[in-house]
Amino acid sequence: MLDIQLLRSNIQVVVDALASRGMRFDPAPFQTLEAKRKDLQTRTQDLQARRNALSKQVGQLKSRGEDASAVLAEVGGIGDELKANEQTLAALLEELNALLAGLPNLPHKTVPVGRDESGNVEVLRWGTPRSFAFEVRDHVDLGAGLGGLDFETAAKLSGSRFALMRGGVARLHRALAQFMLDVHTREHGYTEIYVPYMVNEASMFGTGQLPKFEEDLFAVHRGDEGRFFLIPTSEVPVTNVVRGELLAADALPMKFVGHTPCFRSEAGSYGRDTRGMIRQHQFDKVELVRIEHPDNSWSALEELVGHAEKILQKLELPYRKIVLCTGDMGFAAAKTYDLEVWLPAQNTYREISSCSNCGDFQARRMQARVRASGQGKNEFVHTLNGSGLAVGRTLVAVLENYQQADGSVRVPEALVPWMGGVEVIEPVA
RNA sequence: GGAGGCGUGGCAGAGUGGUUGAAUGCACCGGUCUUGAAAACCGGCAGGGGUUUGCGCCCCUCGUGAGUUCGAAUCUCACCGCCUCCGCCA
Incomplete structure (x- = not known):
């Protein structure tokens, strides 16, 4: 939510800033x-x-x-x-x-201006995509060969855009999530947090999913006693932890890492990424959330992106880092970095993490403030979130990047301890 | 699911119709004292909003929402949340 005082005192600033996002206000x-x-x-x-x-x-x-x-x-x-x-x-x-x-956040001054994703700016490329001496398979074929990915059965159980994993692949999926949680808690100083997967309307409003984006959500009805929403990302419950709070200055920063499933209806994306587990109704994500003092949020964003990058680096997955331009940012974000991982079968980089500083936009919706230390006024906190990483897509990246000619998949070295020592996932006979 | 109890400022905790936005304590901020700190003492200290160049003046808020009343933290109703006991239960 924007500051109504800004609209009263200098509405042209708002009109211009929103115009840069492609919105006529x-x-x-x-x-x-x-x-x-x-x-x-x-x-x-x-x-x-x-x-x-x-x-x-x-x-x-x-x-x-x-x-x-x-x-x-x-x-x-x-x-x-x-x-x-x-x-x-x-x-x-x-x-x-x-x-x-209904108004989206204003872009930070360092955000490149652009009308759509073509205006995004690459800031870094890490790692070199591997060259294969055989024809690469995509994760769907690899997963089938390993007896570990079964979309047909998932469709029987639930419908399209659901996945079922078995054996080594299911274990790999679990190991990835555990690995990420452990790295972020042990090496990056985040506090592990477990949260509800269903939240109320106020929480969805707080982080900006409601009222505008209800069609992206799954609702769970409870007779006529109201409804819950399945979280589309753990950002929602984790950020709303501070909703309605007036925090002491020394309570900040708060750094949380949570692992949850995420549920998205994917309305309006019927033709896109229908093959495989790139775009699912349900997927797991390890999420980093930070509640920061306004003075520190911009350096915190850089740090947070670095923490997400660290996972890709440890897994030795080639990626690139881009800054989203004004026209491609999400509703609540003031600035967003996306990390895109190399997928050999698609011969391209695909989004695997999105890290944003939302400034005071969500805090104002949530009424989350920090007490002034001296004489000053109490201020809205700044909220940040970033995937560290999307687990399903990381699984896809590992399968495709670590595949071998015989259809087996090597386990990234850093992950072996989380796989109980298993170094290779072998195809089923 | 049944029975009972409770939601007041950052925290604890008074307050049961009238100058009460709210005693007191703790925390916090400023000051005196001190070489410095602690203690002690003095003073300040809820949040949001409107209006004003400013001093200030005014409005709203005691879980949320309706209601009764000239007037509600206080009375009524509904809802939400928490606690205790019983039942059930991963």
């Missing part, structure tokens, strides 16, 4: 609402002040045993008008709020 409706609000709020508050003063008089008169009927008659007349004003004002504020809640 017409300031007129906001300004009309805002003018009405100002007028109505002033009048309402005047009425409230009068009522309060007169009611106070009644109390004084009665405590002295005097007659209060004249004052009572006067204050009685205020009631109806006041109530009407209060209701109109509440509706108006709600409308303003809804308008505000």
Whole structure:
């Protein structure tokens, strides 16, 4: 959520910044609402002040045993008008709020301007894609050969865009997640956190999935007692840990790492990545979340991306790092780095991590603040999140990059201890 | 699922219709004292919003939302959450 003060004082800044994201924002409706609000709020508050003063008089008169009927008659007349004003004002504020809640975050000044993904800027390439002396297989074929990836059975159980893993591949999947958790907790100082996979509406609003992106979510209904939403990323529950909190300055930074499944309806992406487990309704992700003091969030973003990169480096998977341009960023982000891993079968780099600083955008929605240390004002915290990494896609990358001519797959050296010493996953006969 | 209890400021905890946004303690901030620190003492200290060049003035908020009333932390209803006991249960 943007700061309404900014829209009041300098709406052109907002219009321009949103334009760089490819969004046409017409300031007129906001300004009309805002003018009405100002007028109505002033009048309402005047009425409230009068009522309060007169009611106070009644109390004084009665405590002295005097007659209060004249004052009572006067204050009685205020009631109806006041109530009407209060209701109109509440509706108006709600409308303003809804308008505000629908606006995406403003890009940080260091974000390259661009209209779509073609405007993204590569900042780093790490590792050299391996050359193969045989024809590479994609993870679907490899997984089938290993008896470890079974999309047909998953489809029987649930439908398309679900995966079922067995044996060595299932173990590899588990090992990857454990490995990531261990690296981030032991080497990068994150606190492991376990969170609910279903959250309420307020949490989805807090991180920005609602109200605009409901179609991307799975909802779980509980009769007429309301509904939960399956988390599309652990960013949602983990970040919302601080919702509604006023934190002590020394409570920051908070660094969490969580491993959860993620559920996405993938509405509107019917034709894309239909083969294999690149784009699933359910996938696992190890997520890094940081709650930072506003002064530190930008250096924290660089650090966080580095932590995600470290996993790829340890697994010796070639990747590149790009900065998303203004037109390609997510709703809540002020700046985003994507990490893309090399997939030999696709002969290209594919997204495996997305790391963002959301600035105070989510914090304002969540009302998550940090107490000022000295005289200053309490401030909204800054929230950051990044995949460290998407486990399913990491599995795909390992299978494809470490495949051998006979269809077996070597286990990356760094991962062997998490595989109980297994160094190669062999095809089934 | 049944029975009972409880939600007040950063924390603990008073307050059961009237100048109470709220005692007290702790924490925190500033100061006195001290070589420095601690202790002691003095002072400050909820959040959000409106308006104002500023001083300030005003409004809202005691889990959330409705209601009763001239007036609600206090009374009524609904909802949410937490605790205790019983039942069930991975």
